Amino acid sequence: MVDITIRKRPRAEAVITQRKFFKKTARGKIIKVLRERYLRDDVSCGVLSCTECSGEAVLSLDAHLQHKLFPSGHFILPDTNVFLSQMDLVESEMFTTPMVLLQTVIEEVRHRSLPLYNRLKALIKTEGKRIWVFYNEYRMETAIVRGEGETPNDRNDRGIRKATAWYSTHISSTHRQNRPAVILLTEDAANRRKAEAEGITTISLRRYVEGMINATQLLDLLAAAGSDEIEPTKAVEGRQALYPDYLPTSTLLAGVKAGDLHQGHFNADQYNYLEGSVSVQTFSKPILLVGREHMNRAVQGDVVAVEVFDETEWMAPADEVVDQDATLKNDDADDSGEEEEAVVDAESKAVSTSPSSNKQPTGRIVGVIKRNWRAYVCHIDSTSLTSSNSTSLSLQTVFATPVSRLLPRIRLRTRQAPTLIGQKILVTIDRWGNTSRYPEGHFVRALGKVESKEAEQESLLLEFEVPYRPFGKAILDCLPPEGDNWVVPPKADGNLAWRDREDLRNLLICSIDPPGCQDIDDALHARALPNGNIEAGVHIADVSYFVHPDTPMDSEAASRGTTVYLVDKRIDMLPALLGTNLCSLRPHVERLAFSAIWELTPDADIVNVRFTKSVIASKAAFTYEEAQIRKDDPNLRDPLTASIRLLNSLALKLKAKRMAAGALNLASPEVKIHLDSSESSDPIDVEQKEMRETNSLVEEFMLLANVSVARKIQESFPATAVLRRHLPPPKTNFEKLQDILKKRKGMVLDISSSGSLAASLDRCIDASQPTFNTLVRIMATRCMLSAEYFCSGSVGRDTFGHYGLASEIYTHFTSPIRRYADVLAHRQLAAAIGYSPLHASLHSKHHVERVLDVANRRHRMAQMAGRASVEFYVGLALKGRGEKQGVKEEAFVIRTFRNGVGVFVSKLGIEGLVMFKRDTQFDPDNYTITVPSSTKGLGDVMISVFDKVVVNIEVEKDRNTQRGKVKMSLIEPVDSRAL
Amino acid sequence: MSSRIEILNEGGFRSDGRRQYELRDITIDMSQQGTADGSAIITHGLTQVLVSVFGPREAKMRSQTLYDRANINVEVSIASFSTGERRKRSRGDKRILEMAATIKSTFEPVVQTNLYPRSQIDIFVQVLQQDGGLLQACINATMLALASAGISLLDFVSAVTGGVHSTSPMLDLTALEENDIPHVTVAVMPRTGKVTLITMETRLHVDRFEEIFKLACEAGKVIHGEMRAAIRLRTGMLISAMQSVSQNAGEKEDEQMYEY
Numbered sequence A: 001m002v003d004i005t006i007r008k009r010p011r012a013e014a015v016i017t018q019r020k021f022f023k024k025t026a027r028g029k030i031i032k033v034l035r036e037r038y039l040r041d042d043v044s045c046g047v048l049s050c051t052e053c054s055g056e057a058v059l060s061l062d063a064h065l066q067h068k069l070f071p072s073g074h075f076i077l078p079d080t081n082v083f084l085s086q087m088d089l090v091e092s093e094m095f096t097t098p099m100v101l102l103q104t105v106i107e108e109v110r111h112r113s114l115p116l117y118n119r120l121k122a123l124i125k126t127e128g129k130r131i132w133v134f135y136n137e138y139r140m141e142t143a144i145v146r147g148e149g150e151t152p153n154d155r156n157d158r159g160i161r162k163a164t165a166w167y168s169t170h171i172s173s174t175h176r177q178n179r180p181a182v183i184l185l186t187e188d189a190a191n192r193r194k195a196e197a198e199g200i201t202t203i204s205l206r207r208y209v210e211g212m213i214n215a216t217q218l219l220d221l222l223a224a225a226g227s228d229e230i231e232p233t234k235a236v237e238g239r240q241a242l243y244p245d246y247l248p249t250s251t252l253l254a255g256v257k258a259g260d261l262h263q264g265h266f267n268a269d270q271y272n273y274l275e276g277s278v279s280v281q282t283f284s285k286p287i288l289l290v291g292r293e294h295m296n297r298a299v300q301g302d303v304v305a306v307e308v309f310d311e312t313e314w315m316a317p318a319d320e321v322v323d324q325d326a327t328l329k330n331d332d333a334d335d336s337g338e339e340e341e342a343v344v345d346a347e348s349k350a351v352s353t354s355p356s357s358n359k360q361p362t363g364r365i366v367g368v369i370k371r372n373w374r375a376y377v378c379h380i381d382s383t384s385l386t387s388s389n390s391t392s393l394s395l396q397t398v399f400a401t402p403v404s405r406l407l408p409r410i411r412l413r414t415r416q417a418p419t420l421i422g423q424k425i426l427v428t429i430d431r432w433g434n435t436s437r438y439p440e441g442h443f444v445r446a447l448g449k450v451e452s453k454e455a456e457q458e459s460l461l462l463e464f465e466v467p468y469r470p471f472g473k474a475i476l477d478c479l480p481p482e483g484d485n486w487v488v489p490p491k492a493d494g495n496l497a498w499r500d501r502e503d504l505r506n507l508l509i510c511s512i513d514p515p516g517c518q519d520i521d522d523a524l525h526a527r528a529l530p531n532g533n534i535e536a537g538v539h540i541a542d543v544s545y546f547v548h549p550d551t552p553m554d555s556e557a558a559s560r561g562t563t564v565y566l567v568d569k570r571i572d573m574l575p576a577l578l579g580t581n582l583c584s585l586r587p588h589v590e591r592l593a594f595s596a597i598w599e600l601t602p603d604a605d606i607v608n609v610r611f612t613k614s615v616i617a618s619k620a621a622f623t624y625e626e627a628q629i630r631k632d633d634p635n636l637r638d639p640l641t642a643s644i645r646l647l648n649s650l651a652l653k654l655k656a657k658r659m660a661a662g663a664l665n666l667a668s669p670e671v672k673i674h675l676d677s678s679e680s681s682d683p684i685d686v687e688q689k690e691m692r693e694t695n696s697l698v699e700e701f702m703l704l705a706n707v708s709v710a711r712k713i714q715e716s717f718p719a720t721a722v723l724r725r726h727l728p729p730p731k732t733n734f735e736k737l738q739d740i741l742k743k744r745k746g747m748v749l750d751i752s753s754s755g756s757l758a759a760s761l762d763r764c765i766d767a768s769q770p771t772f773n774t775l776v777r778i779m780a781t782r783c784m785l786s787a788e789y790f791c792s793g794s795v796g797r798d799t800f801g802h803y804g805l806a807s808e809i810y811t812h813f814t815s816p817i818r819r820y821a822d823v824l825a826h827r828q829l830a831a832a833i834g835y836s837p838l839h840a841s842l843h844s845k846h847h848v849e850r851v852l853d854v855a856n857r858r859h860r861m862a863q864m865a866g867r868a869s870v871e872f873y874v875g876l877a878l879k880g881r882g883e884k885q886g887v888k889e890e891a892f893v894i895r896t897f898r899n900g901v902g903v904f905v906s907k908l909g910i911e912g913l914v915m916f917k918r919d920t921q922f923d924p925d926n927y928t929i930t931v932p933s934s935t936k937g938l939g940d941v942m943i944s945v946f947d948k949v950v951v952n953i954e955v956e957k958d959r960n961t962q963r964g965k966v967k968m969s970l971i972e973p974v975d976s977r978a979l
Numbered sequence B: 001m002s003s004r005i006e007i008l009n010e011g012g013f014r015s016d017g018r019r020q021y022e023l024r025d026i027t028i029d030m031s032q033q034g035t036a037d038g039s040a041i042i043t044h045g046l047t048q049v050l051v052s053v054f055g056p057r058e059a060k061m062r063s064q065t066l067y068d069r070a071n072i073n074v075e076v077s078i079a080s081f082s083t084g085e086r087r088k089r090s091r092g093d094k095r096i097l098e099m100a101a102t103i104k105s106t107f108e109p110v111v112q113t114n115l116y117p118r119s120q121i122d123i124f125v126q127v128l129q130q131d132g133g134l135l136q137a138c139i140n141a142t143m144l145a146l147a148s149a150g151i152s153l154l155d156f157v158s159a160v161t162g163g164v165h166s167t168s169p170m171l172d173l174t175a176l177e178e179n180d181i182p183h184v185t186v187a188v189m190p191r192t193g194k195v196t197l198i199t200m201e202t203r204l205h206v207d208r209f210e211e212i213f214k215l216a217c218e219a220g221k222v223i224h225g226e227m228r229a230a231i232r233l234r235t236g237m238l239i240s241a242m243q244s245v246s247q248n249a250g251e252k253e254d255e256q257m258y259e260y
């Protein structure tokens, strides 16, 4: 039994052991809060060989540090600002000084920025970093109380100084010799002066790094904010402001509350860097922001406050493509404070849009409520270098161009500029002052040579924030110790694995998947029942048997949220042992499963359904093609084939029912990349994915299982069931597509319900263009909202529906190996059938909401990463195929601009832009442009949305940024290269 | 994020500096309060409760008189200044009535009511300050007040709260902790090891429950030790004060005190 004790809190010390403060409640009431604090003398200092403190210790004297200023060994104690502004530096593998991290510092970081706090927490656990968390607020000698009139900031600074002083005395009383120095790192000059007066060794981070042996590399990681050691210089003061100042936060929040201002996420426009928008609830259309000044230093994803102009000043989005690389190519990185006339000119021209009918709310950003800056993958713009001498170590200011078109160029100072040319690098933004046209940032690390697969792959993962580190030891320790040799234990009484499990090993179960599938998480069976009905079963890998709540493996899976599939790499949500072996329902081996078994009438009406944990032994693993061939071969009469035919006949009826209920048949341009071989991974071809009847067979049964499970868990846990929904799209989303269809094709899109939309999409047929219907479906898909996970108790019952599937309830149950939401659904279903009690966290709405928020975000990011990976390989494939001239492909116009057209190449599943050098006759209301024919004497040619054209596609490397770009030019009906 | 305070941090400290199994400071004041036959003020951290016991005395109301044993009557009042948010709770408040009923049912099997037929024992519980563990403080203070009134009890009773943060059990919760994690209050009779009360308003996993239950029983013994020491101290003081008056009376009281 553990030792239970009573802690004494002497009343005489109440001044520092009690804390009284006033707090405002959500309802606006002021309440008094009294809290206790127990001060102790057993909070360990963490120094190895300390004679006084017991327990774990990580701070060791390091002889290899070789710091110029502290040759005899030392520990550092950074203050809060070091972590707030210099996290990249501290995270660097080269920064290995043993470090004391104070509780006061951790709490301040947590208070100031949650993302940084999370990084700090990860940092503490990083192997090789010797970081000791010292709970100074609980130690008798170091705890302090805020004095009267003292600001929280000053109080914390004083606490940090006190802890530093304590460390010094503590070490000198516990160490006879080899006494390490404890150095307070702070960027605050005033704090340093105070510390020095108290006899504490202190130094700025910059000076500390300068004394380190790897100073050159580390100094680059120092964020810009750290560079002005002294005071802000005159140079900055002298500059004129390029952007309006932000309003104070309190004004912003009050404005948002009062409805004068609007809060939302800033979205940059991918075609025009001088435009952005913010979607807010008040308006059905997003608020348009035109021009640099009105976008006022917002970066993609920031939460901003917007002021909307009077309706007379509303504008329509520009109908022109404005590329920042082209417009700003002559801008000098060193003194962007000076407005160059050429730039201003070019920009003002780009901004002045023609009045058009599509006006939408227009406004300007008056403040940023929350920055969402992260590390961005960039290239160094070679023209911004003043010296490209590869051995030059002089400090240069250069431009980094982010890979994403949605981000502005970032100005950074580095000594390694020449060596970074031609590399993909990671850059973070540190600040964006109103005298600087560009944000300022710093170099984090190099990812590798541009177009090397490793660098491209890693940059893709970073760009979409996919966690891709290998699984750590703590996680792998959660796996069964037998590893690959694990088998379902023999069926015997009292064997835990068999508890309450049905033995379904004799059923004729098989799996149907794409070729080469390693993580088989579903298998099926069907058989005729004596009463004329049919029994059908879906068997899903029993992942929750291996992944228990509250284990390191579970938390890792929750934070990864999903497996990410790139063309040549899979980033697993769960360790491969589970995904590709123990939980993979391979043929001819016994596996644990969670089964949903229905009795269906021959017309596919559900008579009943039951769920059970089971043991299965799949009889075969088919590819879609194999299953299809088997089904269609009249000579085959074996029971397995019969069961596939049975499943197929049911699937056809299930699908017909869904369609009758108004389900949408949406199209997404899915292409498949053929890789040469697994080693070289050079793409040799791109083809569109083929859909077979058997694809649909599997899909129908998965949908059926998901719907049935959703009903069951919602019934059992109405407050916290993990469900998935697809909200109906707002009508305004379709306005443009409806208008285009009406004007160009005379077709009508009825969006009053999903059923009518499905029906009208079916009618969008152009006999002369067989792919036209697919194109409309793709465009319609883009008008919809995306499906999302949600906690059933958090939203109204009437908003549960899945619009696309036309189902009143839905969840994800069928892929627990690769989706975390499914793992939760499994746990809830297991509890619903009384197999095991539900873990406390799944009773908590708050917890479920939080986990699903992460899952939604990861899901979205994974999709984008997958798409970007396909795009990259399509580019490589084009390069491989096209030699010099590029590749000619058929394409459809999907958008018209004043100076170009947006096209979609269905065969490759990619979108591109064709730009014209000279202006055209542009009719925005009819979505047409008119250009002179390239053949003399043929007059003008009109191009409109939905037109079929031929484009030439080549991959061109931007000379300056090394950014690989797909460049498209029109071949038919006119040759745009001549324009 | 609802709360930015960590319930249990990675260093194993709770938000007030305690570790998982550390109980808050306990102070006990058993000095005479007004005309009560027995009274006690107990403080668990920042939760403070005063209990006054009157009786056993003749039952005032016929209807409540039990011919073979004493009737226990519990009234709870919560001072409006006891929480930061001033809020007046009427006597008829459902929560207050429920708490009174809980205290009553906790002590009914412990008080030797059959020794006092046709009488009543009135227990007035006043909550002076609240910071979690309210029921625990009420029960412990009632125990002490009953003892100081010299009422015969079968065994001692001591109560404690316990909760589970993720998978880590912890004892003697503050209001902040109670708001965040599932918790139980357990009252045990340390000598016999019997449990006279267990309440739970939040859901708790079965496996976790067993763990926290065992811990709470252990913690009850620790609190028992503290309360016994306070009673001894009080008795000692009474003895020395009474010695001049009557030695016998002192001894008798002493005997009774040690019965629990």
Ligand SMILES: [Zn+2]
Pocket (backbone or CB within 6 Å): A044, A045, A046, A047, A050, A051, A052, A053, A170, A174
């Ligand atoms: Zn020590």
